[in-house]
Amino acid sequence: MNPFQIKEAPVVYDVAIVGSGAGGGMAAYMLAKAGAKVVLLEAGGYFDPADPKYITQLKWPYESPRRGANTTRPFGDFDAAWGGWQIDGEPYTAKTGTEFHWFRSRMLGGRTNHWGRISLRFGPDDFRRGSLTGVGDDWPITYDDVAPYYDRVDKLIGVFGSKEGLRNEPDGQFLPPPKPRLHELMIQKAAKGIGIPVIPSRLAILTKAINNERGQCFYCNQCGRGCQAYADFSASSVLCIPAIKTGNVTLINGAMCREVTTDSKTGLATGVSFVHTGTMQEHSVRAKTVMLGASACESARILLNSKSALHPNGLANSSGVVGKYLNDSTGASRGAFVPALMDRDRYNEDGVGGMHVFTPWWLDNKKLDFPRGYHIEYGGGMGMPGFGFGFGTENMNGKYPTANGTMKPAGGYGSGLKEDVRRFYGAYVHMAGRGEPVPLESNYCEIDPDKVDKYGIPTLRFNYKWSDYEVKQAKHMQDTFEEIFHAMGAIPMGNKPGPDTNHGYGLEAPGKIIHEVGTVRMGKDPNNSALNAYQQAHDCKNLFVVDAAPFVSQGDKNVTLTILANSMRTSEFVIDQVKKKNI
Amino acid sequence: MKRRDTLKALGFSGITFGLAVGPAEAGVPLPPDKKVPLKVPGGRQPFEAERDAKLHADKFFTPQELKTVTILSDIIIPADAKSGSATQAGVPAFIEFMMKDIPANQTPMRGGLAWLDNTCRKRYGKPFADCTRAQQIEMVDQIAYPQKAKKDMSQGVAFFNMMRNFVVCGFYTSKIGIEDLGYKGNTPNQWEGVPEPVLKKFGLSYS
Ligand SMILES: Cc1cc2nc3c(=O)[nH]c(=O)nc-3n(C[C@H](O)[C@H](O)[C@H](O)COP(=O)(O)OP(=O)(O)OC[C@H]3O[C@@H](n4cnc5c(N)ncnc54)[C@H](O)[C@@H]3O)c2cc1C
Ligand code: SF4
Numbered sequence A: 001m002n003p004f005q006i007k008e009a010p011v012v013y014d015v016a017i018v019g020s021g022a023g024g025g026m027a028a029y030m031l032a033k034a035g036a037k038v039v040l041l042e043a044g045g046y047f048d049p050a051d052p053k054y055i056t057q058l059k060w061p062y063e064s065p066r067r068g069a070n071t072t073r074p075f076g077d078f079d080a081a082w083g084g085w086q087i088d089g090e091p092y093t094a095k096t097g098t099e100f101h102w103f104r105s106r107m108l109g110g111r112t113n114h115w116g117r118i119s120l121r122f123g124p125d126d127f128r129r130g131s132l133t134g135v136g137d138d139w140p141i142t143y144d145d146v147a148p149y150y151d152r153v154d155k156l157i158g159v160f161g162s163k164e165g166l167r168n169e170p171d172g173q174f175l176p177p178p179k180p181r182l183h184e185l186m187i188q189k190a191a192k193g194i195g196i197p198v199i200p201s202r203l204a205i206l207t208k209a210i211n212n213e214r215g216q217c218f219y220c221n222q223c224g225r226g227c228q229a230y231a232d233f234s235a236s237s238v239l240c241i242p243a244i245k246t247g248n249v250t251l252i253n254g255a256m257c258r259e260v261t262t263d264s265k266t267g268l269a270t271g272v273s274f275v276h277t278g279t280m281q282e283h284s285v286r287a288k289t290v291m292l293g294a295s296a297c298e299s300a301r302i303l304l305n306s307k308s309a310l311h312p313n314g315l316a317n318s319s320g321v322v323g324k325y326l327n328d329s330t331g332a333s334r335g336a337f338v339p340a341l342m343d344r345d346r347y348n349e350d351g352v353g354g355m356h357v358f359t360p361w362w363l364d365n366k367k368l369d370f371p372r373g374y375h376i377e378y379g380g381g382m383g384m385p386g387f388g389f390g391f392g393t394e395n396m397n398g399k400y401p402t403a404n405g406t407m408k409p410a411g412g413y414g415s416g417l418k419e420d421v422r423r424f425y426g427a428y429v430h431m432a433g434r435g436e437p438v439p440l441e442s443n444y445c446e447i448d449p450d451k452v453d454k455y456g457i458p459t460l461r462f463n464y465k466w467s468d469y470e471v472k473q474a475k476h477m478q479d480t481f482e483e484i485f486h487a488m489g490a491i492p493m494g495n496k497p498g499p500d501t502n503h504g505y506g507l508e509a510p511g512k513i514i515h516e517v518g519t520v521r522m523g524k525d526p527n528n529s530a531l532n533a534y535q536q537a538h539d540c541k542n543l544f545v546v547d548a549a550p551f552v553s554q555g556d557k558n559v560t561l562t563i564l565a566n567s568m569r570t571s572e573f574v575i576d577q578v579k580k581k582n583i
Numbered sequence B: 001m002k003r004r005d006t007l008k009a010l011g012f013s014g015i016t017f018g019l020a021v022g023p024a025e026a027g028v029p030l031p032p033d034k035k036v037p038l039k040v041p042g043g044r045q046p047f048e049a050e051r052d053a054k055l056h057a058d059k060f061f062t063p064q065e066l067k068t069v070t071i072l073s074d075i076i077i078p079a080d081a082k083s084g085s086a087t088q089a090g091v092p093a094f095i096e097f098m099m100k101d102i103p104a105n106q107t108p109m110r111g112g113l114a115w116l117d118n119t120c121r122k123r124y125g126k127p128f129a130d131c132t133r134a135q136q137i138e139m140v141d142q143i144a145y146p147q148k149a150k151k152d153m154s155q156g157v158a159f160f161n162m163m164r165n166f167v168v169c170g171f172y173t174s175k176i177g178i179e180d181l182g183y184k185g186n187t188p189n190q191w192e193g194v195p196e197p198v199l200k201k202f203g204l205s206y207s
Helices: A023-033 A129-132 A144-159 A182-193 A235-245 A297-305 A414-424 A466-485 A562-577 B003-010 B047-059 B063-076 B092-099 B103-124 B135-141 B151-172 B173-181 B198-202
Strands: A007-018 A038-042 A249-253 A256-264 A271-274 A280-290 A330-337 A357-359 A372-379 A428-435 A444-452 A460-462 A542-545
Touching: A007 A023, A007 A271, A007 A460, A023 A038, A023 A235, A023 A280, A023 A562, A038 A256, A038 A280, A144 A562, A182 A357, A182 A372, A182 A428, A182 A466, A182 B198, A235 A249, A256 A280, A256 A297, A256 A562, A271 B003, A280 A297, A280 A357, A280 A562, A297 A444, A297 A460, A330 A466, A372 A466, A414 B151, A414 B173, A428 A466, B047 B092, B063 B092, B063 B135, B063 B151, B092 B103, B092 B151, B103 B151, B135 B151, B151 B173
Parallel strands: A007 A038, A007 A280, A038 A249, A280 A542
Antiparallel strands: A256 A271, A271 A280, A330 A428, A357 A372, A372 A428, A444 A460
8 A cells, every 4th residue: 555645534524623622622512512523633642531541630749750750741740731842753943032932732632631720701801902002902802792602611611719890800600719728818918908909719620510420629739630520621521522422523533633625726625634643644534614723823833834726825824914923921920938837737728729819910001111911820838749849948947947946057957857847848839920911923933944843744933022011011020929928928039030030020931821822813804814703714714713823812811711712602603604504 | 454444443434424433542543562562550651651661670879879878868867756767768769760860960969979978088088888977977067058068068068958859859758758747638628728726826717
């Protein structure tokens, strides 16, 4: 047999979906439930958080020879992600003087198996930053367009939170939130005293059972490992596996999509070609509609690689906008030591797999020297020790007196050192700002002219630089962290990050916060956008993008809840259009 | 492989349009692996299991080095009234593994051990492991207190900091170390908030 022969399946599916994460998983779920015959192409392997083959939940650090160090997984041995910033054989590059870090998970459910579950709605203002501030662009849709879908997503996946009535931090259909931990109460009290709100967090975790398929949270603090009770939202357990159970989904794992194929006369999408990662064989599937949910940068890559006579710039790219306006959340953080928490009483304070309180954006940018806001995520407490625990004790134990009030020289050894470790355990807090950047045309990904991955698919080259806006925002974060630390009697660790720290005031490199969006933006005008308000390609009516690529802007919120709502909205549009025989 | 077989492998054969097949975990079977099959423990990817097996089979420390690491481990974390010692918690084996897992540790560790032996030879005429207990403690006291140490001990201080880090971490991530620390979690429970007496102590409340 000729190994180069392309294998073509004889069936024509109703829909081919590329990627099984938040966006692709939701589309598969919606369409399969509606009775469409779906082929779901996932580059990674099969994953089910409840299958012992994959479970890391409730393991102890000593069950890992490296005690959970992050040698092979960026977030440590027990994290659920198969992948990371670098994947063997799947390289990417950045133009000189610029930087972008691209996190990919190759598995059923994508990055939703180990995401932080922070589920914040974008508010009304977040859809119209352009007209409100004169910087950036408006979305072609408003909060009111998405709100009903947010409601349905909340009910489908389960999100806890509290009704606060904040205008640009809309309330959802919440399950009860868990009570704050001790350090969170301390933060809350201190911040309130200086006018900074701290409210219950909003996470996609079942503090109450919502159906018979999924259990209730049993408070192990390990959502990053994936939940065998399905008590947290992962696209694998909550969307893909139920979608497959309908009998309407053909899942193909190891299917690395190369391009969307199109008809040479009509220009319409005819299906998807892919390389099987296990056999390296070329295949193609045919479908009446194609939906891309391969993650923002990957969907742009697939489109740019889908060149044909009718689509010479790549598919859906007659405007030339595909790849542009790439943007990730800003991030800066700081830790502190809380002397009042030394020698704490011990009890189980694991709680859910994330913070129990957070700070939504609370200020007015008109009165500040940067145009967009940020929220603050809090950490701390008596967590399970892992690799790195106790490192640097010599920087602490010479600074604070022992329980009986005497000072000791820093460092040391012996039973006195053991006492120090016990004394300092659980006495730290951590704050991380996550902010909205201004999307810029000059920040983009493009096809690297001379590189391919191990499947022979041309790879991405990034070009990304923060602007002054983001640096000033990071400075404001650092000032705020110190204010709260001081108000609670905490002592910030290390030196305050200044203009030369990281990308300025501790600002993380682009991509590091893993909220990349914007590369196949939607808009009203086909001259400067790739997709319409239903995430449908202006140039190709049976092609849709359902991940974060269509986002016009980021919001000072995490993005995944909005990916889910938009994908649900687009899926219903597809069903409606099929019924009306428009596609 | 015939075309029909390929289609079957893909999970597409025998179906007419409108009748989709169920889950195809790996639509196309992987090529047969000729190596002796390795048992992949739960929660590991095959490449990780392979890598771990290889690292476990390799040896980093020489017997003499391991002796020194073992002595230092128990000086840093000895048994006390509350819990056992570093060696009882298997710390030397953990350090051995970490040297191979993160090779950047190898030179500072191996070099630090050599520095320690050299310094002991100069002072006591013997490598560290062969010194008397009193000499070992005298040596350790020179390098265990970063702010008090003499200038010519700075490399020793850096080495001891590294040793202390690995020993403390190895111990407190072991079963006996976790018990010593009093970490109470990693078990199904119902979170009801901070215990009342603790709230009182801090003058906090939920209302
Ligand atoms: C550690 C971590 C914490 C996070 N915390 C939060 C949080 O608290 N809140 C929040 O909102 N967001 C969070 N995120 C971000 C969140 O995970 C992503 O926004 C979300 O998963 C994106 O969904 P997606 O469907 O676009 O892509 P993904 O979830 O990445 O899924 C894409 C899927 O497509 C597959 N794929 C890619 N390329 C191809 C191809 N060529 N062919 C076939 N398949 C392909 C991939 O293998 C993957 O399975 C976090 C991310 C990480 C890593
Ligand atoms: S914290 Fe709750 S939802 Fe998260 S993994 Fe543990 S039990 Fe599951």
